[in-house]
Amino acid sequence: MSNTKHEPIHSSDLLATLQYSQQAPILLGRQSNPKMAPLSLITSSSAQPEEYATMERLFFTCLQTGDDKSALICLDKLTQFFGPSNERIMGLHGLYEEAIAGDNSALEKCLQEYDDILQQNPVNLPILKRRIALLRSLSRPADAISSLIKFLEATPTDTEAWCELADLYRFQGMSSQAVFCLEEALLITPNAWNVHSCLAELLYVSASSKEQGDPSKLLRRSVRHYCRSIELCDDYVRGLYGLALVSPALFPLFSSRFWLIYLRNRLPIVKSRFMDFQGQKYSQSELIAAKELLDRFGKSN
Amino acid sequence: MALQGAEQTILRDPALFYWILIPITIVMILTGILRHYATVLMNSPPKPPSTLAESRERYSIFRGVNLRSNGFVLPTESFEMRKSYLISAYENGAFLKDPENRGQPPANPMTDPAGMDAMMGMMKGNMMMMIPQTLIMSWINAFFSGFVICMPPVSLGTCRVLTAVVKLPFPLTIRFKSMLQSGVMTRDLDVRWVSSLSWYFLNLFGLQSVFGFILGSDNAANHMASQMSGMNPTAGMNPFQPGQDPDKLYLNEAENLEVMEHFCIYDGIEERILHNLASK
Numbered sequence: 369m370s371n372t373k374h375e376p377i378h379s380s381d382l383l384a385t386l387q388y389s390q391q392a393p394i395l396l397g398r399q400s401n402p403k404m405a406p407l408s409l410i411t412s413s414s415a416q417p418e419e420y421a422t423m424e425r426l427f428f429t430c431l432q433t434g435d436d437k438s439a440l441i442c443l444d445k446l447t448q449f450f451g452p453s454n455e456r457i458m459g460l461h462g463l464y465e466e467a468i469a470g471d472n473s474a475l476e477k478c479l480q481e482y483d484d485i486l487q488q489n490p491v492n493l494p495i496l497k498r499r500i501a502l503l504r505s506l507s508r509p510a511d512a513i514s515s516l517i518k519f520l521e522a523t524p525t526d527t528e529a530w531c532e533l534a535d536l537y538r539f540q541g542m543s544s545q546a547v548f549c550l551e552e553a554l555l556i557t558p559n560a561w562n563v564h565s566c567l568a569e570l571l572y573v574s575a576s577s578k579e580q581g582d583p584s585k586l587l588r589r590s591v592r593h594y595c596r597s598i599e600l601c602d603d604y605v606r607g608l609y610g611l612a613l614v615s616p617a618l619f620p621l622f623s624s625r626f627w628l629i630y631l632r633n634r635l636p637i638v639k640s641r642f643m644d645f646q647g648q649k650y651s652q653s654e655l656i657a658a659k660e661l662l663d664r665f666g667k668s669n
Numbered sequence: 670m671a672l673q674g675a676e677q678t679i680l681r682d683p684a685l686f687y688w689i690l691i692p693i694t695i696v697m698i699l700t701g702i703l704r705h706y707a708t709v710l711m712n713s714p715p716k717p718p719s720t721l722a723e724s725r726e727r728y729s730i731f732r733g734v735n736l737r738s739n740g741f742v743l744p745t746e747s748f749e750m751r752k753s754y755l756i757s758a759y760e761n762g763a764f765l766k767d768p769e770n771r772g773q774p775p776a777n778p779m780t781d782p783a784g785m786d787a788m789m790g791m792m793k794g795n796m797m798m799m800i801p802q803t804l805i806m807s808w809i810n811a812f813f814s815g816f817v818i819c820m821p822p823v824s825l826g827t828c829r830v831l832t833a834v835v836k837l838p839f840p841l842t843i844r845f846k847s848m849l850q851s852g853v854m855t856r857d858l859d860v861r862w863v864s865s866l867s868w869y870f871l872n873l874f875g876l877q878s879v880f881g882f883i884l885g886s887d888n889a890a891n892h893m894a895s896q897m898s899g900m901n902p903t904a905g906m907n908p909f910q911p912g913q914d915p916d917k918l919y920l921n922e923a924e925n926l927e928v929m930e931h932f933c934i935y936d937g938i939e940e941r942i943l944h945n946l947a948s949k
Contacts, residue, residue: 491718522721525731551747555732558739589744592935595942596742602945 389429392438431467459494527553543574561600565607568593587618605658697872722766729764733922741934748931759923813865837861
């Protein structure tokens with residue numbers, strides 16, 4: 369259990385997710401054991417919150433990897449404990465329904481269900497979020513954006529929602545709005561180096577699209593955010609990679625070789641750490657991309 | 670008057686130690702545990718907002734607070750834009766649940782159902798503190814104050830009824846007399862003697878760490894902590910106390926924002942980070 373504790377809930381690292389979800393039958397089997405011995409129910413009462421957090425994570429990973437059967441078992445156990453009227457359980461249930469929905473009409477039905485629930489309780493936050501995510505997956509981004517704005521008006525301290533809105537705007541090509549959203553997210557969590565780096569990426573992309581005002585100004589901001597991200601976490605591969613990409617565009621004279629050297633020095637450390645922790649902090653794709661960049665620059669120089 | 674330097678001795682039954690000191694301690698610990706579980710049972714979670722507008726009224730204040738404390742992550746123009754927006758919105762009451770009620774005196778918390786809930790919660794907590802304390806104190810007063818433990822010289826003429834049960838192994842100044850010998854009406858008794866009522870008080874304030882050990886650090890038996898948090902029970906959930914006018918808080922926050930000085934963390938960050946790298 370100890371090594372699964374730090375596993376991210378929504379891991380973008382598919383390998384780790386798959387490995388985790390493959391343990392589902394074992395984990396689920398162990399969870400049902402305490403029921404056999406009534407005494408252990410009393411003694412293990414303090415460990416339960418953690419157990420249910422694991423269960424929720426397991427639910428997410430099972431859905432992600434298509435193991436719907438195990439996911440349903442997890443959901444049932446959670447529902448048994450917290451009751452079907454718990455808001456979070458309602459959200460999880462909705463997620464499950466969406467996941468097993470075969471076609472668009474089934475998804476529309478889910479949407480209808482969410483609307484019914486929201487009629488009864490308009491501040492059911494998990495359901496509100498599910499509804500927005502569903503609108504997005506039904507490829508109705510305009511609706512999703514407007515609902516998300518309404519959601520954020522009510523709960524302006526939700527970092528996750530701000531990041532989601534930034535993402536939605538980014539896909540619509542509205543980069544200045546997306547920048548605004550990420551800035552709001554930064555105001556809530558000022559030391560999140562990944563958000564800094566995201567914002568820098570966004571600024572870099574919008575500078576290269578040349579629609580926005582002054583590209584050099586945007587690039588300068590982008591460099592600064594990358595710098596801040598590295599300042600906060602000095603072996604953040606993604607930030608270093610970005611900095612190595614952006615700095616030649618901004619300072620043609622000041623070559624980005626410096627950052628590349630730095631990146632090259634950092635990479636073995638990061639790689640060894642990656643081996644140790646099985647990709648807890650760094651996903652493999654980022655490492656591969658960084659190596660690729662190093663190779664490319666190594667050839668050109 | 671006790672002679673200076675002479676050891677003051679009181680003839681007392683050693684069984685008093687076992688039959689007063691230890692029972693009081695045990696009773697105090699058990700009450701603490703009981704109180705913890707009673708509080709856990711009776712504790713009702715703070716009510717979540719019932720409409721989106723209410724939620725907005727609650728949380729919008731944090732935007733200003735965040736901007737004030739974390740504004741350094743923004744470049745100057747973004748900061749100024751947000752600042753002017755928030756100030757004008759706060760001043761116009763744009764975030765209020767019902768803007769037309771603005772400026773009116775706040776609803777009486779006794780009649781307001783939402784306020785009533787919070788008041789009930791607070792009262793429950795206070796009752797949970799007060800009732801056991803009163804009961805135990807009167808129990809100790811009634812039970813343990815009638816022990817004849819020493820017969821003073823006949824010259825005093827009366828039998829003194831004392832409840833001094835334990836003697837501290839170190840000397841103390843006269844100032845501690847009121848603390849250690851409450852309920853003992855003797856001026857001359859050495860300060861080192863502790864009465865049962867005082868032992869109760871010492872337990873009341875001294876058992877925090879024992880409760881922390883038994884029940885975990887966030888226990889409800891720790892009454893000092895709950896008194897502190899009673900001032901500000903659900904800081905994360907609802908910034909407004911019942912009966913408090915959110916509009917006033919907003920205006921206050923607008924003022925805070927207006928006088929705030931902005932600095933940008935990105936000023937000279939390139940040099941800073943290069944310097945950091947070079948110094949490694």
